[in-house]
Amino acid sequence: MKKVLLFLPLILLLFSCDNKVESVEKSFYYWKSDSDSYYNDKEKSILKEQNIKKLYVKFFEVDYQEELGNLPVSKTNFNIYSYCSENDSLPYRIVPTVYIKNIVFQKSSEKELDKLADNVSYLIDKFTNEKLDSIRVSEIQIDCDWTASTKNNYFYFLKKLKPISKKQISATLRLYPYKYPDKMGVPPVDKVTLMCYNLINPLEDQSKNSILDLKELESYLKPKKKYPLHMDVALPVYSWMQIYQNNNFSGVIYNSNGLKKNLKVIKPLWYEVTKDTVVSYNTYLRRGDKIKYEEITADKVNKAIAIIKKNISLDKNITVTLFHLDENELNNYTHEEISSFYSDFTK
Template sequence: MKRILILLFSIILIYSCNKTEVHNDYGFYYWRSTFNLNKNEQQTLHKSKVENLYTRFFDVVKQNDQFLEFGVININKEISTDKKIVPVIFITNETWFNIKPNDIQFLADRINDRINRIQSNNLLNPANEIQIDSDWTASTKNDYFKFLQTLKQVSKKNISCTLRLHQVKDKLQTGVPPVDKMYLMCYATSSPLENQTKNSILDVPTLKSYLRNLEDYPVKLDIALPIYSWGIVTNHLGKKKLINALTAEELMQNKNFKIINENNFEVLKDDFYYGLYLNKGFKIKIEEIAEKDITESLNFIDEKLDYPFNIIYYHLDERFTKNYNTLFQ
């Protein structure tokens, strides 16, 4: 009996050790318009174990039936990293509205050509993967899925895509993309432009509600988690705008802002701040992500998935990474 108990204990111990290693490896998205890492960012990236850096190359929108590229990345010629670069292309869901079959082929060819030009014109180490980020819906899924298949045929590369929380919850309606790998975006749990007290970047109870049946999702996932922040500005009429990368620390150090409570501030003087003209009396709500919320989200997902997955943090920027040193050991 004693030998049986020892054997059972050993099995449990081995299983527990394996579970703690499920999300041991982490990497990063890079989402700035200029590819340029400072020394601290290079060190943070070098310590990460995931071999890829998921780098936004450009966005695609459709205007007047024309496909337009916005925000094409500018790459510092002297940049060096040992990571392979995975191009990430954001495509608006509106792009798929009333798209024709020949337009799908045209778009796949054009995106592939643009990626190849960016890579060949710069000293990049390309991965054999292209990632597409698009918030498809039940009405656009067929055309979007056809595009993913077409891009794979054109590029001869592995095609991955992002997965949003509502697409997990409503997978019977939104469908499952024809790809081998997906990246679950565990953020944007609600709209920052709504009137609410929840953190719109990551509210853990909301995330758990959306992912209650995550174990049933049929495609293997890596997990994208947020480490960014922003400020939600509300004017006198209740209209809202975002200031990206704003922190409570910055506002507390500025005499032109009055703290209302831990994350809410009031503008004391009319002036330009962080790219916007703000009037006295405007309110700013800061949304940042506590490390405990990241840990709780990971523990929940870990219990749902029975296979190893990587964590991809959004995104690589010293303004954010400096606040999560224990995550990047």
């Protein structure tokens, strides 16, 4: 009995270290569309300071229209020469990322999905040749909020895409399909990225932060559950303000720095506009309008990381991706805080 007791601490130590993350590949999502502002020196500086070597770049989205069927929209403005001089090599590995709306899989037949797989692969290659100077791309990520009713079509598309593209395929994974793989299925891909944000429909629960509510996050995680595929992690580093005029939702403000001076607190998360304010050429706040300010702080992100580490069995080597690369949002964090969003996983 004494020998068993002597070895018990060693056994517990070995068990506790078995799932410890040893290294983190640092990454960002680049989610700007062609109508957004271009990449700038501040963002380039952040990438260099954080030693970022990987970027998930949204190349385009796929939507569905009754008249036209499936079509690409919201193409990116990303260009290789925004990141390096003409004679230098790109210092980042680029992962083309495509967001496909769930309606595409609600409306498409298998024949149409065959065509979609061809078109997605073709457009990624075309964009890579035109704007990325034909750099080598080894991975494609597909982003979709699939449901139980669209699972079969979505998985069919993923299976078709891999041999056509001849690339590694990854997929985003929301918390609901993570928690219920028996119901939602496990996507037929090489790996997944768990999206630890946008947990709640922003218009359904007015008392919670829909981007990241810590109790909501924890409710989806089962202690030390091991997902069948390699799983990376994505975290939010953005905030937004939801505008309510005459008690009706009317839009969202990103990059809301400087607006709080014209707001007064009325209850947790909620503010009232105290002064007529021009936000942009098409957004105007009137005195009395209500604002739900869903803010993501460094402390909230660090607490989310602690919850993830406590409840998820991760591989020894993972990629941690922050959403997303935007100067105005990242100005809310210090260099040390951004660095901690990566390094905390190995502590």
